[in-house]
Amino acid sequence: MKRQSTTFWIGAVLAGMVLLFLLVGCFWTPYDPEAMNASMKLAGVSSAHPMGCDAFGRDVLSRVMDGGRSTLLVAGGTVLLGAGLGIVIGAITGYFGGLADTILMRIVDALLAFPSVLLALVVVALLGTGEMNVILSLGIAFAPSFARVVRGEFLRSRYLGYVQAARLAGASHFRILFVHILPNIRSVLISALLIGFNNAVLSEAALSYLGIGVQPPQASLGSMLADAQTYLFTEPLLCIFPGAVLILLVLGFGLMGDGLRTGRK
Amino acid sequence: MNKATRKKIAGLLVITALTTALSGCNGAGDKTGEENSSQITVGIAQDLEDSLDPHKAEAAATREVLFNVFEGLYKPDCDGELIPAVAEDYSCSEDGLTYTFTLREDVKFHNGNTVTAEDVISSIEACADTSGGTPLIPAFSNITGILKQDDRTVVITLAERDADFLSYIASVKAAIMPAGQTDADTNPIGTGPYRYVSRSVQENIVMEKFDEYWGEAAYIENVTFKVCADPDSLVMNLNGGAVDMMAHLPVSQAQQLSTDFAVLEGTMNLVQGMYLNHDFEPFADERVRQALCYAVNKDEILDIVSDGKGEQLGSSMFPNFRKYYLPELNETYSYDPEKAKELLADAGYADGLSFTITVPSNYPQHVDTAQVVAEQLKAVGVTAEIEQVEWNTWLSSVYSERQYEATVVGVDASNLTATAMLSRFCSDADNNFINYKNAEYDAAYEAAQLEIDDDAQTLLYQECEIILAEDAANVYIQDLAEMVALSNEFTGYEFYPLYVQDISKIRPAEQQ
């Protein structure tokens, strides 16, 4: 019992630290994250620039603090929207089955095959650019996989004892779906959310090339990672700092999720 | 653990180990295969997503590769001079309207047939064909007749004198192909030093040395153009030994190559600038455009984007066009933010100005430059937002429909004529994507076109460049540095003033 909650607390401390770091970034950064300085191009780690400078001579620490915020917003929003849609579709199809299942799952299949790049281009064409539209197009693209996972879980759960018991006790379908079953499948959901978050960070960076997403010079962790890849051999630290923040954040949430599950058992 | 499970797990482990061992062998095998110097793998940043018919191919990236397979009657050499190819000589009449080409004897196509006057006529006719609206080579609408005088002589007559005619004849686009070939899109047959062997979509294009080539034979037997679409894994591909040569490398990547490579430095032969849409209200005002020119610090852009490499420009002409290039135009607007602020205030934008820079995302150099420009403009109170778009969106919204405010791109020349760089700025030009309208410019350009004397014509074209510079038609920035990585096993790379990779000059290093 004690060990499991340790896992939770390690995760909480990690995630908390990263979040605090990003929160500070909303109000204060050591330098203007967009200010360039040709003489500091690719400057290494120093006391003035604890994470060094990027290829434009911009302070990496400031950019990580600033970029982490937009990443958290976009990737977080994407995962929430994707998971929200996915849970609703998955719950309905898995629990009720029948015609709703057939129709909705065919739509999900169609979406799974539909390339997200094309979807993003359509969103830009119809709605224009901006962070909200990234969340929209990625959220829609991510929903099918959540829907499939959730559907599988609901399909299995609906005949389990506690669900039958709740039904006999006269609970409404809505209550059974979201109050009884949903909390019981959270471990699977948390894993899916974490992987989804990671994918969203990278997808956001990829989408900014299409004209949607965070546009330069505004930083995001994904685009910083992508830019730093060019210098992987000569300046590996450029890759490591934004990568570490991302990994610590996801790891922190992951450990919290783990600890929460086993801790409550 | 019970027996059955153990057996299963052991089996799986063996499979994994086998696959690993297998791949280990292959890694080693690849390496020895590549030691053979009569084979070279050339990396290309994008596949030739195009027809392989040189008449129809439009992308510079396609022409660059097809240069090894095809030749026109004439072709450019690495100094930009036009040298005889399928023709051995030509003569031009006094009035400049009749060109007589003498064909070289016994030039062979890659299919073994000898080039005849009929092949030449059908090739030129295909490029001059007007059934598609404009001919494939627009300047060929000037041709009034193509005649076979005898088996080795072809006479082309023009409606109007055109001093650039030979340059068009020498472009890859005017390549000589077998008459009546129907599968040229996928089976290119030319007369060049290399013969097309095969292609695999998004993978590679394979060529081999053409043994019956009329001219100086190529050195290397087999050439594979390998598609390396991901710029970020390029350095690993080079250092890992999968690619022997790669052109158009950004400075940042060239710097990371191991000592197995020689890095050659040239320029890309294009005019990179922030092109301004003159129909966007603020940019109709000359003072605003000049202010932007004063506000941009080219030294800093070059320092940041390419470590100071590249050539700063001040007008629509690049240095390798030696005949027309005027280096002094770079100084038209030297960096002066104070002056920029004054001009903006004069123009009524004392409180600031904002616009969007649209950049094609597939060109990292342009995106980087746009970022630096936007940052520099902040200092004079101008807010420039960057919007990246993919290439085809750029083509349709910016280039074709002209729905944009400013864009950072590089404009290159498809052939060795001043027209290629300057014609687009005429008020009524189809490709005048900046909506530039200047009667003075139109007059100067028109005069240059009509001028017969070569020196006087050059002066008139230079006049056009001066007008563009002084009028601040665009914010001219630079001709980008171009890095070519060549494995130490090879030597002989030559830069061309055009978009060309001439593989036939490359030879194994020990044969020096």
Next chain:
Amino acid sequence: MKYAGKKLLSMLATLLGVSFLVFFAFDVIPGDPALAQLGTNATPERLEALREEMGLNAPFFQRYFQWIAAFFTGDFGTSYSYHIPVGDMILEKLPISVFMTLMAFVMVLVISIPLGILSAKHEGGKLDTVICTVNQVLMSVPPFFSGMLITLLFGIVLRWFTPGGFVSLEQDAGAFFGYLFFPALAIALPKAAMAVKMLRSSLVTELGKDYPRTAYSRGNTKNQVLRNHVLKNALIPVLTFFGMALTDILTGSIIVEQVFGIPGLGRILLTSIMNRDYPVVEAIIMFMAIIVIVVNFLVDLLYRRLDPQINME
């Protein structure tokens, strides 16, 4: 029989839906195939002539129905950019994507099932902690990052393979599979990590139920209980994930294809979208849709097979 017919019909409807959406998408986004062809050399006259030649001037629905009619008679059209038949193009690249997907999928199974069982068996023990931690880290590393690390380690440092040295199947089958091993690994790792996690939690849940206790009381060992009683039930929820992983790997390994320079279907799909080469895009998407539908159908079937309760309906 009736069931199969119904399934077939809904599959057909899905395909029609997807193909229509793709067609519609190309109508909405900026850029047109003729302009993509001509690039900066386009003039209004040439553009118009080429549009006419490519049949792009016909009304939307006419174009769609023409395409769909041709498609169902097996004529996939010709690539706008490459001028080669789309069918040949896809057929040539199919082995790459199929084998890479299968290799990655087998790796997911090979890694996740034994580790998941091991972890559940030693729940709370040292081994479990180690597996869970490694798992958590693997899940936190973005896929292209792991791709780069694998290339760096195995390609540059250990030289087990030549980065970017992809060889096609016809050229050298051994080298082909050898090269695909590492990208497949990069794809498989995060998926395997998630599968371990799901399998472990599912096994732990099942072990906590009544029936394993009954089995123990009959004198079965923990291994026997796991293998004979619990594993089958615990696999059911993970099955969805495996099915999804399979389709996900097939349709979504574009990043890894980029990093490793593999000319698979993902890359062709991406460049074709960029080039507005929609005969190619349509054909690849239809193909992927068919695979997705079939795999999901099989997963559903297996579900009904394995879980008698679902069959009660």
